[in-house]
Amino acid sequence: MPAAPAVEAPPLGARASVVREQLLRKLTYAVGKDPFVARRYDWLLAASHVVRDAIIDRWIASTRETYRSGRKRVYYLSLEFLIGRLFRDAASNLDLLEPLREALASFGVALDDIAEIEPDAALGNGGLGRLAACFIESMATVGIPAMGYGIRYEHGLFRQEIVDGRQVEVPEDWLSHGNPWEFERREAAYEIGFGGAVEGREDWDGATKPTWKPAERVIAVAYDTPIVGWKGKSVTTLRLWAARAIDPMRLEAFNQGDHLGAVTERMRAESISRVLYPADSTPAGQELRLRQEFFFTSASLQDLLRRHVQQFGDVRSLPEHAAVQLNDTHPAIAVAELIRLLVDVHGLSWEEAATLTRETISYTNHTLLPEALETWPVHLMERLLPRHMQIIYAINARLLADARRLPGADDAFIAAVSLIDESNGRRVRMGNLAFIGSHKVNGVSALHTALMKETVFAPLARLHPDRIVNKTNGITPRRWLFQANPGLTALIRETIGDRFMEDATALSDLARHADDASLQEAFAAVKQANKQRLAALIGERTGVRVDPSALFDVQVKRIHEYKRQLLNILEAVALYDAIRADPDRFPVPRVKVFAGKAAASYWRAKLIIRLINDVARVVNADPAVQGKLKIVFLPNYNVSLAERIIPAADLSEQISTAGMEASGTGNMKLALNGAITIGTLDGANVEIRDLVGAENIIIFGLCAEEVTALRARGYDPRATIEATAALKDALEAIAQGLFSPDEPGRYGELVGSLYGGDHFMVAADFAAYAEAQRQVDRLWQDQVTWRRKAILNTAHVGWFSSDRTVREYAEEIWRVRPRVSPDLQS
Numbered sequence: 001m002p003a004a005p006a007v008e009a010p011p012l013g014a015r016a017s018v019v020r021e022q023l024l025r026k027l028t029y030a031v032g033k034d035p036f037v038a039r040r041y042d043w044l045l046a047a048s049h050v051v052r053d054a055i056i057d058r059w060i061a062s063t064r065e066t067y068r069s070g071r072k073r074v075y076y077l078s079l080e081f082l083i084g085r086l087f088r089d090a091a092s093n094l095d096l097l098e099p100l101r102e103a104l105a106s107f108g109v110a111l112d113d114i115a116e117i118e119p120d121a122a123l124g125n126g127g128l129g130r131l132a133a134c135f136i137e138s139m140a141t142v143g144i145p146a147m148g149y150g151i152r153y154e155h156g157l158f159r160q161e162i163v164d165g166r167q168v169e170v171p172e173d174w175l176s177h178g179n180p181w182e183f184e185r186r187e188a189a190y191e192i193g194f195g196g197a198v199e200g201r202e203d204w205d206g207a208t209k210p211t212w213k214p215a216e217r218v219i220a221v222a223y224d225t226p227i228v229g230w231k232g233k234s235v236t237t238l239r240l241w242a243a244r245a246i247d248p249m250r251l252e253a254f255n256q257g258d259h260l261g262a263v264t265e266r267m268r269a270e271s272i273s274r275v276l277y278p279a280d281s282t283p284a285g286q287e288l289r290l291r292q293e294f295f296f297t298s299a300s301l302q303d304l305l306r307r308h309v310q311q312f313g314d315v316r317s318l319p320e321h322a323a324v325q326l327n328d329t330h331p332a333i334a335v336a337e338l339i340r341l342l343v344d345v346h347g348l349s350w351e352e353a354a355t356l357t358r359e360t361i362s363y364t365n366h367t368l369l370p371e372a373l374e375t376w377p378v379h380l381m382e383r384l385l386p387r388h389m390q391i392i393y394a395i396n397a398r399l400l401a402d403a404r405r406l407p408g409a410d411d412a413f414i415a416a417v418s419l420i421d422e423s424n425g426r427r428v429r430m431g432n433l434a435f436i437g438s439h440k441v442n443g444v445s446a447l448h449t450a451l452m453k454e455t456v457f458a459p460l461a462r463l464h465p466d467r468i469v470n471k472t473n474g475i476t477p478r479r480w481l482f483q484a485n486p487g488l489t490a491l492i493r494e495t496i497g498d499r500f501m502e503d504a505t506a507l508s509d510l511a512r513h514a515d516d517a518s519l520q521e522a523f524a525a526v527k528q529a530n531k532q533r534l535a536a537l538i539g540e541r542t543g544v545r546v547d548p549s550a551l552f553d554v555q556v557k558r559i560h561e562y563k564r565q566l567l568n569i570l571e572a573v574a575l576y577d578a579i580r581a582d583p584d585r586f587p588v589p590r591v592k593v594f595a596g597k598a599a600a601s602y603w604r605a606k607l608i609i610r611l612i613n614d615v616a617r618v619v620n621a622d623p624a625v626q627g628k629l630k631i632v633f634l635p636n637y638n639v640s641l642a643e644r645i646i647p648a649a650d651l652s653e654q655i656s657t658a659g660m661e662a663s664g665t666g667n668m669k670l671a672l673n674g675a676i677t678i679g680t681l682d683g684a685n686v687e688i689r690d691l692v693g694a695e696n697i698i699i700f701g702l703c704a705e706e707v708t709a710l711r712a713r714g715y716d717p718r719a720t721i722e723a724t725a726a727l728k729d730a731l732e733a734i735a736q737g738l739f740s741p742d743e744p745g746r747y748g749e750l751v752g753s754l755y756g757g758d759h760f761m762v763a764a765d766f767a768a769y770a771e772a773q774r775q776v777d778r779l780w781q782d783q784v785t786w787r788r789k790a791i792l793n794t795a796h797v798g799w800f801s802s803d804r805t806v807r808e809y810a811e812e813i814w815r816v817r818p819r820v821s822p823d824l825q826s
């Protein structure tokens with residue numbers, strides 16, 4: 001319990017005393033507590049309600065204005081929204097943070113303490129879900145009328161614990177204390193069908209309408225969360241669907257004593273929104289996943305069609321008033337569902353419906369990894385969504401007819417554009433369906449978009465050469481600079497004024513000051529303070545003591561072979577060996593920070609986590625290292641942990657196999673906070689280099705073309721390992737059990753996978769990576785130059801603001817004009 005509040009409140013600022021009154025009222029009447037007995041959570045709830053009230057007025061105003069003006073709306077469909085905490089975000093965007101801090105302090109409550117206990121809304125796995133969260137906030141900021149649609153998972157991404165070096169997944173329970181940010185909308189509920197059969201003739205142009213008679217129906221109920229933009233300019237709605245049974249229970253069964261049977265249907269219906277699939281870029285391929293995808297897509301389309309018809313009367317004007325963006329293929333069934341609703345429910349002709357659908361929908365591709373491209377078995381689709389399967393066949397018939405007319409169209413070409421993959425037991429290709437049903441298809445970085453055109457979508461791009469465009473990802477500077485790094489934000493304001501807070505590209509004004517000794521000192525002092533805070537957290541969570549003046553070398557992201565945490569830890573093993581041999585050769589002390597979750601079923605990624613922890617244990621306990629290397633694995637990487645780690649990073653590890661990371665956004669967050677990148681020419685790293693200048697980033701290793709060429713030529717990992725002594729020694733040490741004496745064979749298979757193929761080119765890039773790390777050491781020894789480069793990184797990456805990204809979408813894809821132009825913002 002906090003200290004008893006001061007009997008007489010100290011003098012407060014004018015806003016703070018208004019807020020203090022509101023806080024007290026909320027605590028009393030919304031939470032039902034007396035300030036003398038209120039606990040931290042009660043204060044958080046009261047403070048959240050104060051912020052919420054301030055949002056609601058603007059929310060209603062935004063919604064009313066969109067309705068009144070008849071402006072086009074953007075509907076962002078995403079199976080994932082990785083929001084994190086909302087309290088600080090909303091309070092900061094409404095400029096309520098400082099008044100609240102003062103008001104709470106007058107009751108003896110520290111704002112930072114209560115903000116810490118808000119659970120993360122972890123309704124996403126990683127980058128894709130975080131992108132959706134940044135976009136929603138940016139659309140509110142730049143004034144694009146928008147709604148995010150997703151699923152209200154009862155359990156978000158699992159909590160990761162590390163037990164004896166191993167990842168253990170623990171269920172997450174973010175709703176257990178209630179959620180002050182959401183509003184249940186009982187009136188916005190829709191029926192979603194599954195299974196059953198299609199009745200009526202399949203005559204597209206004739207008069208008979210096919211009708212789908214689902215065998216099973218569930219209800220989608222809306223929960224709305226307001227997302228407030230910077231300075232509260234406007235508010236967008238995140239509408240998440242929860243699944244409910246039509247009948248809460250079968251009373252008859254219950255009365256006959258079958259208490260479980262009475263609720264099985266309900267359990268089955270509600271399982272749809274029970275839990276987020278914890279796989280990042282590998283489709284789960286299970287029926288429940290397809291149910292989730294169709295459930296939220298259908299609810300969202302029914303909802304937006306109802307809104308459109310209510311306001312404009314005629315579905316034929318849909319593309320003038322609505323833009324539907326598909327975040328990856330997870331909602332790709334929208335193509336067939338929208339056609340179904342337009343033809344079967346609204347009575348349009350096939351041609352009309354297909355055209356309206358294409359004009360309304362667009363699709364963002366997030367990966368080129370073949371194993372990550374979603375496909376569904378035809379038999380499963382036929383059973384679960386029989387009407388949609390008919391529609392997909394009908395789209396395909398027209399698509400293949402068009403394809404055959406192309407000069408030089410051979411069987412291989414036809415097979416490649418088809419919506420049905422016949423090579424692998426007949427499967428529906430969701431990427432091809434999304435492509436064909438969209439007027440624009442975008443990649444998420446310049447390199448990724450270029451590769452899309454050359455690889456997965458090359459055949460379809462021959463049919464539609466103008467359809468693929470690039471929209472390089474972005475991050476919201478509000479969360480990833482202002483909130484996560486208040487110290488740096490204050491320093492930038494002192495140095496160049498406030499303009500960057502409206503337009504992040506104005507950060508470039510900092511470049512003029514990059515050589516100022518006083519700015520360099522102050523910049524380093526902010527970093528040092530952030531590192532001290534992180535060092536304390538590391539001590540708390542892992543028990544490892546680290547020196548805050550060491551170089552903080554950070555790799556935080558999902559654990560995946562293509563992201564190559566293995567390359568990083570192998571280099572750490574080689575460095576460990578070299579330090580032990582001759583400590584004086586290594587004057588730069590380093591702390592290597594890892595964090596990230598592995599998909600529960602991805603055993604090799606989990607083995608890499610274990611290796612990092614095993615190596616960390618040995619290295620951290622070895623006095624011969626003289627404190628020059630510390631390795632920590634911080635458990636349970638999520639948005640809130642990212643907000644703590646990123647401002648404290650000196651070095652940003654972005655070392656994926658070139659050609660495999662679509663964009664990355666962690667790379668942008670870290671550069672914005674003044675970390676220098678060590679990375680490959682992959683994803684948006686290429687654009688980071690272009691913006692900050694090749695001299696302010698450390699690029700190493702094979703580029704995408706070289707990877708392709710080396711694979712084509714025949715890559716021999718064994719010969720490469722034999723020729724790289726430091727790597728060979730590191731692998732031998734690991735394979736012999738130096739880091740796993742209790743089980744020497746633990747990593748035999750992992751090491752063997754490098755010798756036996758090394759698909760991710762770890763060995764091929766090792767020598768270049770190790771050399772790049774020594775370059776980092778040399779640079780660190782020249783602190784003036786390091787600080788200068790760090791400042792220039794912050795200065796030049798404002799372009800990665802997601803405000804810029806959503807403006808580009810608005811102009812080229814959605815055809816909607818933002819309300820606030822960058823020059824007019826004030």
Ligand SMILES: *Cc1c(COP(=O)(O)O)cnc(C)c1O
Binds near residue numbers: 558638663667
């Ligand atoms: C930004 C972010 C990511 C994406 O990181 P990448 O390095 O781009 O893979 C993943 N998880 C969280 C919690 C993030 O904040």
